[in-house]
Amino acid sequence: MLRMTSRTDCTPREAALIRASAIILSLTAASVFIMLQGHNPFSVYLSMIDGAFGTGYRITETIRKAIPLVISSLGISLAFRLRFWNIGAEGQIMMGAFGATFFALNFGNLPAPVLLPLMGASSMICGGLWGAIPAYFRAKFKTNETIFTLMMNYIALKWLTYLQYGPWKDPGALGFPKIPGFPENAVLPSFFGLHIGWIIALILVAVMHVFVNHTKRGYEINVVGESENTGRYAGMNVRRVIVLTVFLSGALCGLAGMIEASGVNRTLSVEITRGVGYTAIITSWLSALRAPVIAVVCILFAAMIQGGTFIQMAFQIPQSAAQILQGMILFFVLGSEFFIRYRISLIKSAEGGIR
Amino acid sequence: MDLSFFAAAVVAGTPLLYAILGELITEKSGQLNLGVEGMMLMGAVAGFKAALSSNSPYIALIAAMTAGAAGAIIYALLTVTLRANQVVAGLTLTIFGAGVASFAGQGLMGETLPSAMKIFFSDFKIPLIGDIPILGPVFFNQGILVYAGYILTIAAGLYVYRTQTGLNLRAVGENTAAADAAGINITLYKYVHVITGGILCGLSGAYLSLVYIPSWQENVTSGRGWIAVALVIFCKWNPYRVMVGAFLFGGLDIVGFRIQKYDYNISQYIIDLLPYVVTIIILIIVSIRKTHTGSAPASLGISYFREER
Numbered sequence: 001m002l003r004m005t006s007r008t009d010c011t012p013r014e015a016a017l018i019r020a021s022a023i024i025l026s027l028t029a030a031s032v033f034i035m036l037q038g039h040n041p042f043s044v045y046l047s048m049i050d051g052a053f054g055t056g057y058r059i060t061e062t063i064r065k066a067i068p069l070v071i072s073s074l075g076i077s078l079a080f081r082l083r084f085w086n087i088g089a090e091g092q093i094m095m096g097a098f099g100a101t102f103f104a105l106n107f108g109n110l111p112a113p114v115l116l117p118l119m120g121a122s123s124m125i126c127g128g129l130w131g132a133i134p135a136y137f138r139a140k141f142k143t144n145e146t147i148f149t150l151m152m153n154y155i156a157l158k159w160l161t162y163l164q165y166g167p168w169k170d171p172g173a174l175g176f177p178k179i180p181g182f183p184e185n186a187v188l189p190s191f192f193g194l195h196i197g198w199i200i201a202l203i204l205v206a207v208m209h210v211f212v213n214h215t216k217r218g219y220e221i222n223v224v225g226e227s228e229n230t231g232r233y234a235g236m237n238v239r240r241v242i243v244l245t246v247f248l249s250g251a252l253c254g255l256a257g258m259i260e261a262s263g264v265n266r267t268l269s270v271e272i273t274r275g276v277g278y279t280a281i282i283t284s285w286l287s288a289l290r291a292p293v294i295a296v297v298c299i300l301f302a303a304m305i306q307g308g309t310f311i312q313m314a315f316q317i318p319q320s321a322a323q324i325l326q327g328m329i330l331f332f333v334l335g336s337e338f339f340i341r342y343r344i345s346l347i348k349s350a351e352g353g354i355r
Numbered sequence: 356m357d358l359s360f361f362a363a364a365v366v367a368g369t370p371l372l373y374a375i376l377g378e379l380i381t382e383k384s385g386q387l388n389l390g391v392e393g394m395m396l397m398g399a400v401a402g403f404k405a406a407l408s409s410n411s412p413y414i415a416l417i418a419a420m421t422a423g424a425a426g427a428i429i430y431a432l433l434t435v436t437l438r439a440n441q442v443v444a445g446l447t448l449t450i451f452g453a454g455v456a457s458f459a460g461q462g463l464m465g466e467t468l469p470s471a472m473k474i475f476f477s478d479f480k481i482p483l484i485g486d487i488p489i490l491g492p493v494f495f496n497q498g499i500l501v502y503a504g505y506i507l508t509i510a511a512g513l514y515v516y517r518t519q520t521g522l523n524l525r526a527v528g529e530n531t532a533a534a535d536a537a538g539i540n541i542t543l544y545k546y547v548h549v550i551t552g553g554i555l556c557g558l559s560g561a562y563l564s565l566v567y568i569p570s571w572q573e574n575v576t577s578g579r580g581w582i583a584v585a586l587v588i589f590c591k592w593n594p595y596r597v598m599v600g601a602f603l604f605g606g607l608d609i610v611g612f613r614i615q616k617y618d619y620n621i622s623q624y625i626i627d628l629l630p631y632v633v634t635i636i637i638l639i640i641v642s643i644r645k646t647h648t649g650s651a652p653a654s655l656g657i658s659y660f661r662e663e664r
Contacts, residue, residue: 006662085442143642146389146442147585151631151638154578158631162624278450285443320457327451331429334444338437342660 051310090277096254127254368605392580393452423557
């Protein structure tokens with residue numbers, strides 16, 4: 001007879017081992033799925049790695065895809081620390097991109113050193129507010145933030161659609177519904193062959209690590225996340241902590257939107273996020289909300305996405321296969337956490353089950 | 356506005372009705388499954404594919420229910436057996452389901468459903484009650500799945516409030532430890548109701564792809580699964596109220612489409628926002644006037660482990 005007991009003695013090493021075996025198991029399970037499609041899983045995985053890291057260009061592409069993922073995962077992890085289920089990153093990225101585009105289109109004649117910070121600030125405010133609105137209601141009335149933030153995604157999407165097909169439609173595009181390209185001043189400069197978003201992302205990872213672990217504000221977030229009552233008892237303004245933290249969470253996602261619009265697309269469109277806001281939920285959870293781990297996991301996920309586009313060409317496996325794979329990995333890792341928290345032991349005696 | 360608007364609102368509300376009922380039954384057992392959207396998408400694509408290949412509406416519906424149930428089983432394994440975080444497990448199910456639907460839905464775009472579907476799901480008037488003025492044309496001149504929705508709603512209400520198992524179910528959702536002590540098989544109850552919820556969500560998706568749209572498009576659900584999760588709160592976890600919530604939102608869903616006829620100077624995209632904005636407003640209102648009777652099952656979202664009670 002099997003018996004479960006909870007455990008607290010799981011060392012970080014063991015936990016990492018359990019998670020790693022979960023990832024290997026998920027890849028094994030995915031192999032079955034690949035074989036059913038009539039491909040050799042090994043060659044598919046190998047060419048995914050080749051597609052993501054095979055040449056200098058591919059590595060650049062992988063990192064380019066990792067940048068918005070890292071920044072939004074950092075944002076989401078902050079809200080998740082509060083047990084605030086911010087699944088509105090998608091909308092916050094869109095609103096951030098909107099805020100940046102507003103300045104890029106209307107103040108394109110400003111010099112880049114003035115315009116780019118303006119765009120950055122505007123994107124952070126727009127994204128932040130998009131997060132702070134649900135946070136305010138959650139803090140004040142305990143309104144369900146999961147659904148609230150998700151509905152905000154759809155509102156942002158419809159808003160961008162409205163702009164793209166309406167007021168911001170490029171008159172020079174012969175009726176094709178697209179927003180005009182950014183002027184040169186509004187495009188992020190490059191550094192080592194890639195827009196400087198990668199430096200911003202690296203700095204943010206370091207700042208976030210210090211902020212969460214070594215500052216008073218970061219400590220408050222951790223306390224309120226563990227128990228709002230404890231925070232209140234310790235004299236913290238719980239409502240303020242929630243609203244400000246989620247504002248910050250949304251602001252980071254907004255910044256990711258600005259970087260995508262300015263550094264990669266050089267315009268705004270309804271496809272700006274490419275699902276980053278949802279993928280970032282997976283990556284920040286897999287990283288156990290820890291900033292340095294987020295950087296690593298996001299690069300791996302970006303590699304999976306980049307490798308996914310590669311195998312699409314090589315094996316005619318559709319891009320959505322990468323999405324299924326991501327889901328499967330998270331399923332396995334989620335399930336594996338059980339073995340970190342509980343121990344299963346075999347009981348030999350017959351009466352062992354009931355006492 | 357004419358009666359056809361209300362009849363159309365019932366049609367548009369029916370996918371919501373199935374999804375809300377599914378999530379409500381799931382939540383009654385204390386499990387918060389945010390994978391509704393994912394299970395709906397899986398059901399939608401499975402139903403559509405099965406309809407194309409089998410030409411049988413029954414097989415299409417069974418395929419959709421199986422797909423929804425499969426999603427629910429993954430969720431139940433993770434959250435009931437392995438005690439994983441319910442919010443994250445549900446979100447992952449949604450992401451996974453969207454991936455599965457877009458993977459399996461490749462090449463389905465533009466395919467037309469066999470005529471057997473159209474015949475099976477077409478509207479028919481119920482004798483006698485179909486002739487009642489106003490109510491008849493709105494509610495009783497509909498397709499088979501709409502009628503099945505009415506019956507399921509009432510059956511769910513009777514089940515939850517008038518049967519012993521329903522009482523046990525509520526006990527599991529309210530106070531799992533007490534229900535466990537009373538000898539109720541917690542794991543069994545949770546599994547059965549999570550899977551029932553998945554089956555209903557699969558049906559909801561099939562209604563979209565087979566009857567409501569009826570063709571294949573990427574992301575057929577467009578957030579309806581999430582609206583359904585919100586409407587469970589609006590319905591105060593009472594199955595009888597599900598019809599009100601579903602048909603009200605069905606109306607909101609089509610009002611934009613209808614309003615175009617009248618040539619008001621409002622952008623289509625702004626009207627499209629209505630269901631989402633109203634969902635938010637309802638969430639806020641419900642959270643402000645939180646009453647005891649209208650609150651969630653007390654153990655909702657909390658994993659149960661016998662040793663830790």
